[in-house]
Each structure stands twice: as structure tokens, then as C-alpha cells.
Amino acid sequence: MAPLDDVFVADAVTHAYNLHPSNYAIEEHAQSVIDLMLGVEKAMPERYRRTEETFLTDWDSTVTSNMLFRESQVDFAVFHPQTITIFDDGLTALGKAEEFIDRHPNRAASLASVDVIGMDDPQAELTRQVERFDAHGMKVYPSYWADDEHVGFEMDDPKSAFPLWQHAVDLGLDVVAVHKAVPFGNVPIDSYLVDDVDEAASSFPELNFEIVHGGMGLAKETGYHLANHSNVYVNLEITAGDIATNPERFVGSMEELLHAGGADVLDKVIWGSGTPQYHPQLLLEAFWEYEFPELETANGTVQITDADKRDILGRNLADAHGLDVDELQSDIEDDDRDDELAEPFSTTPFEVVA
Numbered sequence: 589m590a591p592l593d594d595v596f597v598a599d600a601v602t603h604a605y606n607l608h609p610s611n612y613a614i615e616e617h618a619q620s621v622i623d624l625m626l627g628v629e630k631a632m633p634e635r636y637r638r639t640e641e642t643f644l645t646d647w648d649s650t651v652t653s654n655m656l657f658r659e660s661q662v663d664f665a666v667f668h669p670q671t672i673t674i675f676d677d678g679l680t681a682l683g684k685a686e687e688f689i690d691r692h693p694n695r696a697a698s699l700a701s702v703d704v705i706g707m708d709d710p711q712a713e714l715t716r717q718v719e720r721f722d723a724h725g726m727k728v729y730p731s732y733w734a735d736d737e738h739v740g741f742e743m744d745d746p747k748s749a750f751p752l753w754q755h756a757v758d759l760g761l762d763v764v765a766v767h768k769a770v771p772f773g774n775v776p777i778d779s780y781l782v783d784d785v786d787e788a789a790s791s792f793p794e795l796n797f798e799i800v801h802g803g804m805g806l807a808k809e810t811g812y813h814l815a816n817h818s819n820v821y822v823n824l825e826i827t828a829g830d831i832a833t834n835p836e837r838f839v840g841s842m843e844e845l846l847h848a849g850g851a852d853v854l855d856k857v858i859w860g861s862g863t864p865q866y867h868p869q870l871l872l873e874a875f876w877e878y879e880f881p882e883l884e885t886a887n888g889t890v891q892i893t894d895a896d897k898r899d900i901l902g903r904n905l906a907d908a909h910g911l912d913v914d915e916l917q918s919d920i921e922d923d924d925r926d927d928e929l930a931e932p933f934s935t936t937p938f939e940v941v942a
Contacts, residue, residue: 592872659936699725
């Protein structure tokens with residue numbers, strides 16, 4: 589196996605959360621999300637488990653930068669601001685995306701984040717964000733919360749969704765990433781299912797639709813979309829955490845994602861760490877070094893090779909996001925970067941559990 593140093597790594601999902609209780613806009617639902625994140629943190633192995641006190645803070649975008657580019661072998665990252673209305677700033681404020689891109693113009697790009705239901709004019713907001721930090725796509729969430737209501741959002745809604753997808757096409761955007769499979773709080777699961785992706789993907793072939801967390805749940809259903817649509821991808825954020833903590837479950841998720849399409853859909857699987865929810869180097873090393881068994885699919889067995897891993901870690905994202913790997917590598921060639929990786933969390937304010 590070649591060393592990871594020789595692999596181009598593009599991380600499809602990075603954030604800079606504000607988890608401090610002062611940021612809770614709707615405490616009941618915000619607390620349930622925080623509890624989920626804390627549960628994930630407690631499952632991390634030694635050296636990668638942070639104290640609750642330092643975890644529940646407002647994370648500056650430099651924390652994400654340092655974890656990606658000083659403490660891990662990530663070469664390029666896509667930043668996701670967020671518009672989750674149970675948090676005052678959406679959980680990751682737009683300003684953090686702008687800071688991240690300004691700091692790393694050769695190593696980073698950002699998606700816009702638009703609340704399809706909660707914003708008065710989501711199309712105008714999408715335009716504003718594209719102009720503000722050159723977003724090449726957008727991130728959307730399937731729920732909107734107000735103090736007294738929860739409203740689901742469907743990707744195939746002709747009134748709310750389709751005009752926004754058309755506007756994205758008109759702006760020349762490449763990708764729409766949609767959060768799926770993991771409900772936020774005690775809410776109806778309908779809008780977190782993936783059956784609404786089919787009509788959106790069929791109706792807007794100019795856009796690539798990225799199902800975020802699709803392998804964490806609903807993996808087999810997501811796999812049918814991967815097999816049926818050339819413009820549907822799955823993003824492994826959260827799912828990828830299992831490779832470090834529960835590799836057998838990760839193998840099961842991959843088997844279900846490949847069930848319908850077999851080896852042909854391996855180029856539709858995109859690496860995403862969710863940094864700094866997870867430490868990127870932990871997940872990278874675990875994935876790169878793992879020897880996959882043969883996976884059983886409807887089309888026979890599939891063996892994930894080193895070449896497949898390379899594609900999942902970088903090239904598939906480039907294809908989905910309209911980027912050129914050779915250009916990206918050339919742009920970062922002269923960047924100053926330490927030869928040796930810093931220890932996990934050593935360049936951040938996080939403290940590791942003793």
C-alpha cells in the first residue's frame with residue numbers, strides 16, 4: 589500500500605460549530621442535537637476524546653483550519669456554513685466560511701447555506717452568498733423550526749424547491765448538498781428520507797445532488813439513487829466515523845450503498861469527515877489502512893481497492909464539484925506546510941480527556 593502522503597485528500601464537509609448554550613435558539617431541539625454530538629464524542633478512541641467543557645464552545649474557523657492542514661493530511665476542504673434555526677447563528681455562521689476561504693484560498697472552497705422554507709427570498713440569499721465568498725454550490729437542510737412549529741422540506745417540491753434549483757443552474761453552481769438520514773431532534777422523519785431526491789435529480793441534470801449522511805441510515809435506499817442517476821452522490825460525513833470506532837458497521841453501510849449498482853457506483857462515494865466533530869487524521873488513517881472484505885451486492889462481490897480508496901478520498905469530490913485535481917494540486921504545491929503533523933488537538937483550544 590502506498591503511503592497516505594501520496595494520496596490527494598479532499599474533505600467534502602468541514603464546519604466551525606458554535607456549541608455554546610448561549611447559541612441555543614430553541615433549547616429543546618438544540619439540546620437534542622448537542623446530546624447526539626456528545627454521544628459521538630464519547631465513542632472516540634483515546635487521544636481523540638475531548639472534554640465536555642472545551643467541546644461545548646464557539647469554535648473559531650482557525651480550529652478547523654489547524655485540524656485539517658496542520659494536524660492531518662487533508663489537502664483541500666469544502667466548508668459548510670449552516671442555517672439550522674434551532675441555533676442563533678445557524679450552528680456555523682456565514683462569516684466563518686468567509687474567514688476560512690480568505691485564509692486558505694488555494695486549499696478551500698465553500699458552499700452557500702440557504703434555508704428554503706424559513707427565508708423570505710432564498711434565491712436572493714443564494715445570489716448574495718455566491719457573490720460574497722464565491723460559493724460553487726449550496727447546502728440545504730430538510731427542516732425548519734420556529735418556536736411553535738416544525739416544517740419539513742422536500743427536494744421535489746415544485747413550489748419551494750424547484751425554483752431554487754433552477755436559480756442554482758442559472759448561477760452556474762455545480763452541487764446541491766442535502767442533509768439526510770439523521771433527524772434533528774424529536775421531529776417527524778419524513779423529510780429526512782431520500783425518496784424525494786429522485787425527481788430533483790431527474791429534473792435538474794445540470795446539478796449534482798449530494799446526499800449527506802446517506803450511508804449512516806437509509807444506505808440501501810441511497811444506493812438505488814446512486815445506481816439510477818449519474819448526478820447523485822453520497823457524502824460519508826458521520827458515516828465515516830464508523831471506520832475508526834465500528835469498522836464492521838462501516839463495511840455494512842458500504843455494502844448497502846453498493847447493493848444496487850455494485851462497483852459502478854464506487855465513483856459516486858465522497859469522503860467527508862465533518863471536522864471538527866471528528867479528527868480528520870483519525871478517520872483518514874483508519875480508512876486508508878483498512879483491508880476491506882469482499883462486499884456482497886446484487887451484481888456480485890465487490891473488492892474495494894487502493895485505487896477506489898484514492899477516488900473516494902479525493903477524485904470523486906472533484907468530479908461532483910466541478911473541480912480539477914491537477915489544478916488543485918498545482919495550486920497548493922508551494923504552500924508552506926510542516927513536514928511533520930502536529931499531535932491531535934495540539935494546535936487547538938480543545939483538551940483531551942485524561
